[in-house]
Amino acid sequence: MEQQPFKYHIIAMFILSTLVFIIYTFANHLATPTRYTINKTAAVYLEQSYRVDPSKSLSLTEFLSDSNKRVTKPFDTIPWGLKSQDYWLLLKLENKSAKPQQLYAHFDNPMIDYLTVYQLDNQGQLVNTNNLGDRQTELSLFKYSVPHISLAIAAQSHLFLAIKIDTTGISKTPINLYGEAEFKDLLRAQTAIWGIFVGVLIMAALYNLVLYFGIRDRVYLIYIGYILSALILMGSVLGFGFYLWPVALQQLFNHYIVVSNFAIAFFTLAFCTMFLRYHKDKCWRYKLSLALLSLMLCLGIASFFIVEYISSQIFFAVLVLLYIVCITLIYNKLRSGFRWAKFYVISWIPLIIGAAVQPLELTGVVEYSFTTRHAFLVAILCEVTLMAMALADRVRYQREKALYHATHTEQTKLLNSAMLKQAYTTLQLSQRPSNLCLIRITHFHSLNHILNQTQRAELIINVAKALELQLSKEREFIQLENDLDTCPRIADLGNGVLAFVSVKMQSNLTLHKNLSKIMKSLPKHYPVQGFDLQLSYSIGYCALENDSDFDNWLQNGYLSLTETTHLSSPISSPQTMPAMMNISLATAFQKALKADQLAIYHQPQIHLLSGKTIGSEALLRWPNAPYEQINIESLILLAERTGLINELTLWVLDKACQDIVKLNNAGFIEHKVSVNLSAKNLQIHSLIEKVENTLIKHNVSATQLKLELTESALIDNQQQMVRLVNQLTELGIEVILDDFGTGYSSLNCFVSYNFSTLKIDKSFIFDLPTHSANKVIVKAAIEMAHSLGLKVTAEGIEDDVTQQLLQTMGADYGQGYYYSKAIIIDDYLLWLADK
Structure with missing residues (x-):
C-alpha cells in the first residue's frame, strides 16, 4: 500500500475514534434521567396498588372503597396486555421531610387514548382532576408529547393519586415521579x-x-x-x-x-x-x-x-x-x-x-x-x-x-479495446517504441453456428489464460491494467482476436519468431461437452507510428493479421451452417468417426462414349439413425469448422484404399476411386507422406487413386496448393479440379496446376437441356479443358437427354443418378458385375 493513502487511513481512524468517544459520552448523559426519580432523591415514600377492570365499568368511588380487590404491589408488576380493559392505579405519596416537595408525575406513554388523574388529599377527598391522553382536546403540545402533571406535597404530609388508563392500544404506562430539577433534566435529554x-x-x-x-x-x-x-x-x-x-x-x-x-x-x-x-x-x-x-x-x-x-x-x-x-x-x-x-x-x-x-x-x-x-x-x-x-x-x-463494463467485455470479462487505447495513448505520449500484437483463433466466426455464447466465451477465456501465462514469462509485453492480482496483458477485441503490446526494440523477424513460438504453445484442443474441438491460430503485428491514431494502429494490426494467415489454417469462404448443426452433433460425429460407424459409398463414373465404368467417387455417409438424413455437405462443413476434417479425410482415404483392394480382388484392377480433399487438409502434417504410406499399407497403386480439389481451396492457398498438386502428380495420383464453375478462380489456375481432369458442378447439369445459358457455359468449359489437354467429367446426370447432350458437347465422363446412386462397396461390386 502506498504511504499517502495509509496516512489518510490513520487520520480517518483517529476522527472515527474521536466521534465514537463524543457519542459515548453524550449518550451516557442521556441515559441517566430515569435513575433519579423522587423516591431516590428525596424523603418521599410511595405505596402502590392497582386493579384491572375488564368490564370497563368501574367508577372512582368503587375503586377506592373496595380495597380488597386492589393488588398491593409495585406498578411494574401490572399485567399490561393488548386487551380491551381499564387499569386503575392508586399511588400514596408521603413526604417525611421537613420541606414541602414540588413533584412532577410523568406518564411515559404518549399514545394513551384517555388518562385521568384524580388528586386526593390525606382524607381521601377529591382535590383535583387532570385529563390527559391523545384523545383529549385543547391540551398543550407539551402535555400531548410529554403527558405529566405537577403537584405539591406539604412537609410531613401525604396525598393520593388515583389514575385511570383507558386505551385500545399499548396500555403499558410507566409512571415516574421527579423533582423539578430532575424533570428538567428529563426534558432536556428527551429533547x-x-x-x-x-x-x-x-x-x-x-x-x-x-x-x-x-x-x-x-x-x-x-x-x-x-x-x-x-x-x-x-x-x-x-x-x-x-x-x-x-x-x-x-x-x-x-x-x-x-x-x-x-x-x-x-x-x-x-x-x-x-x-x-x-x-x-x-x-x-x-x-x-x-x-x-x-x-x-x-x-x-x-x-x-x-x-x-x-x-x-x-x-x-x-x-x-x-x-x-x-x-x-x-x-x-x-x-x-x-x-x-x-x-x-x-x-x-x-x-x-x-x-x-x-x-x-x-x-x-x-x-x-x-x-x-x-x-x-x-x-x-x-x-x-x-x-x-x-x-x-x-x-x-x-x-x-x-x-x-466500459473496460471489459461482457462475456469473457477480459479487458477490451478501451484499455488497449489507454495503453496506446500512454505509449504515444512517452514516445516509446512498441508493437501491437494480435493472435486470432482461426475460423472463430464459424463456431457461432456450433457453440453457444457461453461456450464461445469459455473457449476465449481458456486460450487467453494460456496466452497470459506465456506473456508473463517475457518482460517485453506490458500490463494493460494496474491490477496487482491478475496483471492483465491481454485485450479481447472480439471474434476470437486477442491483442497485447510489445515494447522491446527488435526486428520484425525476431518479433515474428517470438510470436510464432508463443502461438505454438497455445492449446491445440479444447474439450466441450465431450467433443474435442481442434484449434489453430494466426498472428499479426504492427509498429506504433507517431503520426497515426489508435484506429489506424488497430486497423494496421488487423491487416497484418490477414496477411499472415498462412501461418495456420486458411479462412474458408463463408457458408451458412444449418440450425441443427451444434456441438452435440459434432460430439456424436466425432464418436462415430472414432468408433468406425461412418461409411464410404461409391457412385460410378461412366465413359460417355463407350458406356464403360472407369471409376467411382468415394462419398462419405453416416448410415446410423437418426443421422442418415443429415445432408452430408453440412457434415463436411461441420468437420471443417470443428477441426475434424483432417482426421476425417485420412479416414476416408484409408477406407477408399481398402475398397480399391476389394475391387482388385474382384478383378476390376483398372477401376479408379476419387477422394475429395478440403482446403483445410493443408494443415495435415506431411500429407504427401501420409497418402503414400496409406497406399503402401494396402498395397494399392497410386494410379488407382484420384484426389478432387475444389476451386475455393486453390484461391485461398495457391502457392501451397500448386506444390501439393505437383507432388501428388509426381507420386502418380491424378488430381481433379472439382465443382468447376462454383468458385472464383481465374484461367491462371489451369496453367499453374497440373490437373488431369476438370469436373463441372452438377448445378450446371441438372437443367442443361432447357437452360440455354448453362449450355453455353458447359460447352465453353469442355472446349477450354480439351484445348488445355484436360478430361471433363460432368456430375449430376439424371436422364438420357442430358447424357446425349453432353456426348454431343464432347464431355468425357459422366456421373449421376441416371447411372446409380451412391451405394456401399458390396452392392457396388454387384452393380459392376451386372454391368
Missing part, C-alpha cells in the same frame, strides 16, 4: 435525542432525494418512504410527533399506530429487495418478497378498520415473517459474493436488537428505563447512519461496475 433523531432522518431523506435526482434509481425513493415511516412511528411512540405535524394529524397517526408499523415494515422489505437487486433476478425469493409485501399492504389497509389491540397482535406475527424473509434475502446475496452490501448487512444488527427491545420492554420482559424506552429510536439512528454509508458504497460500486 436532545428527539432533535438528533429528527435532524438525522431529515438529512438522510434529503440526501436520498438528491441521490434519486442524480441517479434516477427508485430505491432511494423507497428508502425515503422508510425514513418517513420511521419518523411517524417514533413520533407517535415517543410523543415528539406533535411538534412535527398538526395536532389533528398526529392524533390520527396515534390512533392508527399499527398502520405506521406496517408501513415501516413494508418499506423495510421493499428496500431490502430493491437494494439487493432481487428485482433483476426474478427468482423465487423475489416472488416470496412480493407475496409478503402484498400481505403487509393488505393488512396495513385492514388496520384502519380493526381494533388496535387486535391489529397489533397481527403485526407482531407478521414481523416474524419479515425478519425471516429479509434474513433469507441477505444471506443468499452474501453467499453468492454480494460483498459490497456489507454496510447494509451491518445496519441490520442495531435494527434487529432495537426492534426486539421495544416489544420486550412493552411486555415487561426487559426492565423499563430511559435507555430501553429509546432503544428502537437509537437503533434506527444507527441503521440510518450505516445505511447512508451503504448507499454511498452502492454508488461507488455502481460507478466501479460501470467503469468495469
Whole structure:
C-alpha cells in the first residue's frame, strides 16, 4: 500500500475514534434521567396498588372503597396486555421531610387514548382532576408529547393519586415521579435525542432525494418512504410527533399506530429487495418478497378498520415473517459474493436488537428505563447512519461496475479495446517504441453456428489464460491494467482476436519468431461437452507510428493479421451452417468417426462414349439413425469448422484404399476411386507422406487413386496448393479440379496446376437441356479443358437427354443418378458385375 493513502487511513481512524468517544459520552448523559426519580432523591415514600377492570365499568368511588380487590404491589408488576380493559392505579405519596416537595408525575406513554388523574388529599377527598391522553382536546403540545402533571406535597404530609388508563392500544404506562430539577433534566435529554433523531432522518431523506435526482434509481425513493415511516412511528411512540405535524394529524397517526408499523415494515422489505437487486433476478425469493409485501399492504389497509389491540397482535406475527424473509434475502446475496452490501448487512444488527427491545420492554420482559424506552429510536439512528454509508458504497460500486463494463467485455470479462487505447495513448505520449500484437483463433466466426455464447466465451477465456501465462514469462509485453492480482496483458477485441503490446526494440523477424513460438504453445484442443474441438491460430503485428491514431494502429494490426494467415489454417469462404448443426452433433460425429460407424459409398463414373465404368467417387455417409438424413455437405462443413476434417479425410482415404483392394480382388484392377480433399487438409502434417504410406499399407497403386480439389481451396492457398498438386502428380495420383464453375478462380489456375481432369458442378447439369445459358457455359468449359489437354467429367446426370447432350458437347465422363446412386462397396461390386 502506498504511504499517502495509509496516512489518510490513520487520520480517518483517529476522527472515527474521536466521534465514537463524543457519542459515548453524550449518550451516557442521556441515559441517566430515569435513575433519579423522587423516591431516590428525596424523603418521599410511595405505596402502590392497582386493579384491572375488564368490564370497563368501574367508577372512582368503587375503586377506592373496595380495597380488597386492589393488588398491593409495585406498578411494574401490572399485567399490561393488548386487551380491551381499564387499569386503575392508586399511588400514596408521603413526604417525611421537613420541606414541602414540588413533584412532577410523568406518564411515559404518549399514545394513551384517555388518562385521568384524580388528586386526593390525606382524607381521601377529591382535590383535583387532570385529563390527559391523545384523545383529549385543547391540551398543550407539551402535555400531548410529554403527558405529566405537577403537584405539591406539604412537609410531613401525604396525598393520593388515583389514575385511570383507558386505551385500545399499548396500555403499558410507566409512571415516574421527579423533582423539578430532575424533570428538567428529563426534558432536556428527551429533547436532545428527539432533535438528533429528527435532524438525522431529515438529512438522510434529503440526501436520498438528491441521490434519486442524480441517479434516477427508485430505491432511494423507497428508502425515503422508510425514513418517513420511521419518523411517524417514533413520533407517535415517543410523543415528539406533535411538534412535527398538526395536532389533528398526529392524533390520527396515534390512533392508527399499527398502520405506521406496517408501513415501516413494508418499506423495510421493499428496500431490502430493491437494494439487493432481487428485482433483476426474478427468482423465487423475489416472488416470496412480493407475496409478503402484498400481505403487509393488505393488512396495513385492514388496520384502519380493526381494533388496535387486535391489529397489533397481527403485526407482531407478521414481523416474524419479515425478519425471516429479509434474513433469507441477505444471506443468499452474501453467499453468492454480494460483498459490497456489507454496510447494509451491518445496519441490520442495531435494527434487529432495537426492534426486539421495544416489544420486550412493552411486555415487561426487559426492565423499563430511559435507555430501553429509546432503544428502537437509537437503533434506527444507527441503521440510518450505516445505511447512508451503504448507499454511498452502492454508488461507488455502481460507478466501479460501470467503469468495469466500459473496460471489459461482457462475456469473457477480459479487458477490451478501451484499455488497449489507454495503453496506446500512454505509449504515444512517452514516445516509446512498441508493437501491437494480435493472435486470432482461426475460423472463430464459424463456431457461432456450433457453440453457444457461453461456450464461445469459455473457449476465449481458456486460450487467453494460456496466452497470459506465456506473456508473463517475457518482460517485453506490458500490463494493460494496474491490477496487482491478475496483471492483465491481454485485450479481447472480439471474434476470437486477442491483442497485447510489445515494447522491446527488435526486428520484425525476431518479433515474428517470438510470436510464432508463443502461438505454438497455445492449446491445440479444447474439450466441450465431450467433443474435442481442434484449434489453430494466426498472428499479426504492427509498429506504433507517431503520426497515426489508435484506429489506424488497430486497423494496421488487423491487416497484418490477414496477411499472415498462412501461418495456420486458411479462412474458408463463408457458408451458412444449418440450425441443427451444434456441438452435440459434432460430439456424436466425432464418436462415430472414432468408433468406425461412418461409411464410404461409391457412385460410378461412366465413359460417355463407350458406356464403360472407369471409376467411382468415394462419398462419405453416416448410415446410423437418426443421422442418415443429415445432408452430408453440412457434415463436411461441420468437420471443417470443428477441426475434424483432417482426421476425417485420412479416414476416408484409408477406407477408399481398402475398397480399391476389394475391387482388385474382384478383378476390376483398372477401376479408379476419387477422394475429395478440403482446403483445410493443408494443415495435415506431411500429407504427401501420409497418402503414400496409406497406399503402401494396402498395397494399392497410386494410379488407382484420384484426389478432387475444389476451386475455393486453390484461391485461398495457391502457392501451397500448386506444390501439393505437383507432388501428388509426381507420386502418380491424378488430381481433379472439382465443382468447376462454383468458385472464383481465374484461367491462371489451369496453367499453374497440373490437373488431369476438370469436373463441372452438377448445378450446371441438372437443367442443361432447357437452360440455354448453362449450355453455353458447359460447352465453353469442355472446349477450354480439351484445348488445355484436360478430361471433363460432368456430375449430376439424371436422364438420357442430358447424357446425349453432353456426348454431343464432347464431355468425357459422366456421373449421376441416371447411372446409380451412391451405394456401399458390396452392392457396388454387384452393380459392376451386372454391368
